[in-house]
Amino acid sequence: MSAYEAVIGLEVHVHLATASKLFCSCPNSFGDEPNTNVCEVCSGMPGVLPVLNRKAVEFASRMAMAIDATINQRSQFARKNYFYPDMPKDYQISQFELPLCEHGHLDITVNGKKKRIGITRIHMEDDAGKNIHPAGEKHSCVDLNRAGTPLIEIVSEPDLRSAEEAVAYLKKLHAMVVSLGISNGNMEEGCFRCDANVSLRPRGQEKFGTRTELKNLNSFRNVQRAIEFEIARQTDVLDDGEKVIQETRLYDANKNITLSMRSKEDAQDYRYFPDPDLLPVVITDEELAQWAATQPELPEAKMQRWMEEFQLAEEHAEQLVADPAVAAFFEKAAQLCGQPKKAANVILGMLMREVNAAQLDTASLAIQPEAVAELVTLMEKGTISAKIAADIFPDLMKGGVMPGALVKERGLVQVSDTGAIDAAVQKVLAANPAEVEAYRGGKTKLISFFVGQVMREMRGKANPAVVNEALAKFLG
Ligand code: ADP
Ligand code: MG
Ligand code: ZN
Numbered sequence: 001m002s003a004y005e006a007v008i009g010l011e012v013h014v015h016l017a018t019a020s021k022l023f024c025s026c027p028n029s030f031g032d033e034p035n036t037n038v039c040e041v042c043s044g045m046p047g048v049l050p051v052l053n054r055k056a057v058e059f060a061s062r063m064a065m066a067i068d069a070t071i072n073q074r075s076q077f078a079r080k081n082y083f084y085p086d087m088p089k090d091y092q093i094s095q096f097e098l099p100l101c102e103h104g105h106l107d108i109t110v111n112g113k114k115k116r117i118g119i120t121r122i123h124m125e126d127d128a129g130k131n132i133h134p135a136g137e138k139h140s141c142v143d144l145n146r147a148g149t150p151l152i153e154i155v156s157e158p159d160l161r162s163a164e165e166a167v168a169y170l171k172k173l174h175a176m177v178v179s180l181g182i183s184n185g186n187m188e189e190g191c192f193r194c195d196a197n198v199s200l201r202p203r204g205q206e207k208f209g210t211r212t213e214l215k216n217l218n219s220f221r222n223v224q225r226a227i228e229f230e231i232a233r234q235t236d237v238l239d240d241g242e243k244v245i246q247e248t249r250l251y252d253a254n255k256n257i258t259l260s261m262r263s264k265e266d267a268q269d270y271r272y273f274p275d276p277d278l279l280p281v282v283i284t285d286e287e288l289a290q291w292a293a294t295q296p297e298l299p300e301a302k303m304q305r306w307m308e309e310f311q312l313a314e315e316h317a318e319q320l321v322a323d324p325a326v327a328a329f330f331e332k333a334a335q336l337c338g339q340p341k342k343a344a345n346v347i348l349g350m351l352m353r354e355v356n357a358a359q360l361d362t363a364s365l366a367i368q369p370e371a372v373a374e375l376v377t378l379m380e381k382g383t384i385s386a387k388i389a390a391d392i393f394p395d396l397m398k399g400g401v402m403p404g405a406l407v408k409e410r411g412l413v414q415v416s417d418t419g420a421i422d423a424a425v426q427k428v429l430a431a432n433p434a435e436v437e438a439y440r441g442g443k444t445k446l447i448s449f450f451v452g453q454v455m456r457e458m459r460g461k462a463n464p465a466v467v468n469e470a471l472a473k474f475l476g
Contacts, residue, residue, distance in 0.1 A: 004200040004238065006231050007208050008166050009158035012173060013151050014183045015127065015191035016059045022126045022150035023050030023093065030189055034132070034143035042126075042148030044088035049277055052077075056150040057281060059182035060100050060124050061291055063152060066176050066298055067119050069104030073283045077124075077275040086129035086142050094153075095123035096272040100281065106176075107300075108168040109318070117169050118157030124281075127151050158197065158208065163227035167220050170194060171322060175299045178324040187218050194223055198230045200238060209234075210244040214258055216251045226251040230258050302327060310340035319348055325362040326352075329369050336373035343376050350393040366399025375403040383407065384414050387460055416463040418470065421454070424462065425470040428453040439475060447471065 021028050024041035040048045064071045078096035104119035129147035133140045154173065160166045174192055177183040185192045199211035214230055217223045229251075234244050249258040297305075299321040306317045321327045330347050334340035351372065355362060375396065378384045384407055392406055407413055415421065428450060429436050439446040447468075454467050 008160035009197045010156045011195045012154040013193040016150040018055045021148040037145045064101035067104030069101045075100045075281045077278045081271045094125035099123035117159045120155045163224045213248045332369035333372040337376040424457040
């Protein structure tokens with residue numbers, strides 16, 4: 001065991017899926033022609049006034065409720081002053097002393113152990129635009145389509161102790177924002193971004209060590225790898241008797257290393273002050289009550305419901321809710337076939353195997369819940385064996401075909417006819433007299449050899465239960 005304990009706190013930026021930007025009516029959309037969704041307000045012209053988007057306040061509050069936090073019914077926007085070419089106002093509108101939300105928490109499970117992670121605060125802020133660096137050119141371009149779009153920043157307490165805990169926490173947050181419908185959660189497009197603060201301290205010491213802040217972590221895997229790298233790097237620094245420097249480090253996914261980017265600025269460097277153009281954000285009791293009454297079902301509640309209603313194992317329920325798209329797929333399939341446990345098995349087994357192997361996006365699968373439901377029914381009725389189901393599954397993944405039709409077309413219907421199976425058994429026994437003798441002499445393990453031979457004889461289509469019965473009859 002290492003002499004040091006890692007201490008990790010995450011800052012997560014979530015892009016809110018509102019129709020318009022945070023302080024103007026420009027569309028809040030991704031992938032449009034550069035600088036087409038821009039107005040005087042989000043391009044920082046003089047003399048304009050920002051008007052707060054109420055939907056963003058609702059979305060941020062829904063997140064606050066999901067993590068059992070305190071919502072400040074009066075919060076304040078502040079200017080965070082710094083220069084960057086993609087931020088024409090020269091300040092970011094954020095929240096500082098009076099954020100929308102404080103004192104939340106979220107429970108994670110790692111290696112079977114439950115742990116509560118504190119969430120310090122959630123505040124609202126506007127995003128910057130994007131600098132574009134055309135390949136081979138000596139100039140850069142600025143696209144302001146993203147400038148002024150709404151974000152929430154979710155800041156955790158330094159309660160995480162390993163890369164695994166950090167990823168478990170992030171995945172849970174991610175499933176929450178998607179289930180709430182407040183963000184599409186797309187990490188590659190930067191709609192769910194994470195900075196990781198990492199420090200080490202000697203085991204047993206209470207005082208935290210000096211932290212570094214890791215940026216550019218655009219997938220769960222990169223978060224895991226960057227934190228692991230950084231823990232190893234800081235361990236080396238400390239082992240050499242040197243000091244960790246407080247700084248911002250950039251993660252390079254290709255090389256799997258973190259590189260020093262800049263020394264860390266302190267809050268006072270930003271010259272925060274309340275934004276004089278914006279009134280305090282006031283949330284009424286009526287609004288809170290209405291949002292609470294219409295809060296969508298969260299992954300945790302869904303999981304409990306499935307364990308009670310469907311008798312799903314906790315482990316299975318947990319895996320299914322982890323991805324809201326998979327959760328919705330499962331719910332539909334389970335409802336259609338009326339066999340939740342079997343639908344869960346097919347989805348966590350066959351379907352997730354294909355998803356993981358091909359790195360598919362679960363939100364846009366070609367296969368439909370109807371196909372999984374029909375497959376479960378076919379297995380249940382004994383029309384096909386589990387083996388045939390697994391064999392045809394890769395073709396079902398391509399979509400546009402139902403398992404019943406495919407089974408018919410390929411002549412894969414399971415044979416339960418005792419006449420045909422008896423004949424195959426007799427043929428196999430006649431062809432393997434030595435094994436038959438050995439079996440009768442006590443080597444009963446040979447039964448699986450006979451089953452395999454009969455299955456081969458019948459091209460995998462024999463009903464295994466009937467084969468076993470027939471073998472017992474003729475070998476007995
Ligand atoms: P900023 O990074 O903007 O200065 P904060 O001071 O609020 O903001 O800290 C940001 C994050 O760093 C929080 O998630 C917090 O839990 C985490 N953090 C603070 N101190 C440490 C530390 N010594 N080691 C690891 N994480 C830390
Ligand atoms: Mg920070
Ligand atoms: Zn605008």
